[in-house]
Amino acid sequence: MKDIKETSKSLAEYLGWKYIPSNDLRGLSKAGWYKVESAKPKIEKVTVTTSSNINPEKIVENREINVTPLRYHIKNGWVLNEDSYYKYVCRSHNELRFYNSYDWLFEVVEDLMSDDEFKVIVDNAPRVYDYADNLISEIRIELGIREQLFYALGDAVKYLKDDGKKVSL
Numbered sequence: 001m002k003d004i005k006e007t008s009k010s011l012a013e014y015l016g017w018k019y020i021p022s023n024d025l026r027g028l029s030k031a032g033w034y035k036v037e038s039a040k041p042k043i044e045k046v047t048v049t050t051s052s053n054i055n056p057e058k059i060v061e062n063r064e065i066n067v068t069p070l071r072y073h074i075k076n077g078w079v080l081n082e083d084s085y086y087k088y089v090c091r092s093h094n095e096l097r098f099y100n101s102y103d104w105l106f107e108v109v110e111d112l113m114s115d116d117e118f119k120v121i122v123d124n125a126p127r128v129y130d131y132a133d134n135l136i137s138e139i140r141i142e143l144g145i146r147e148q149l150f151y152a153l154g155d156a157v158k159y160l161k162d163d164g165k166k167v168s169l
Contacts, residue, residue, distance in 0.1 A: 007154035008096035011108050014157040017089065027081050032091040036084050041066040099150045108153045 012019075012033055022031035044067045051058045072078035072085035079086050090096060098104045 004099050004150075005093050005096075007151065008098045009093055010154055010157050011098045011104075012089075012096055014160070015107060015111060018086075019093070020086075028079065028086060028088075030088065030091075033089040033093075033096065035087040035089055037072055037078075037087075039068060039072075039080055039083050039085055042068045042071075098153075100146065102146060105146065105149055105153060108157070109149075112153070112156065 009019075016036055017033050018036050019033050020026060020028055020031055025031065028034070043064050045062060045064050048061045048063055049058050050061070068085075072080075072087075077087045096104075098108070
């Protein structure tokens with residue numbers, strides 16, 4: 001069980017989640033694991049179409065708006081605290097569900113796949129690690145074996161956290 005808890009904590013920390021203890025709530029309502037996103041404004045260009053009874057012609061405008069408050073709205077469970085948005089995930093380390101939930105695991109997979117130097121390939125081959133220029137270049141996962149994916153991602157995150165040092169697997 002300890003190995004599951006430590007691997008889950010590593011995966012949560014890799015995703016940028018933070019554990020807020022009960023003796024340091026920082027203005028949040030309860031202790032536990034939180035997803036954390038920056039409250040820094042993110043400006044995106046949007047197209048706005050308007051019309052009215054007075055002027056039935058559609059008016060199209062290009063505007064720039066801050067989409068951060070729209071993405072991390074309180075109705076979606078996000079709370080603004082200081083300079084970050086927080087969303088409660090669970091109370092304790094034992095409640096992190098990376099080991100038994102594909103939804104949680106694929107958050108890690110998506111984050112790893114956004115890195116150009118790292119690939120996750122899901123197929124029917126056993127788990128294989130390739131080291132090229134001291135970087136993990138790919139992980140092969142046998143589809144349908146959640147435990148194997150859990151530990152493979154834990155090993156990959158450990159490797160990345162150690163700044164490219166080789167990890168015994």
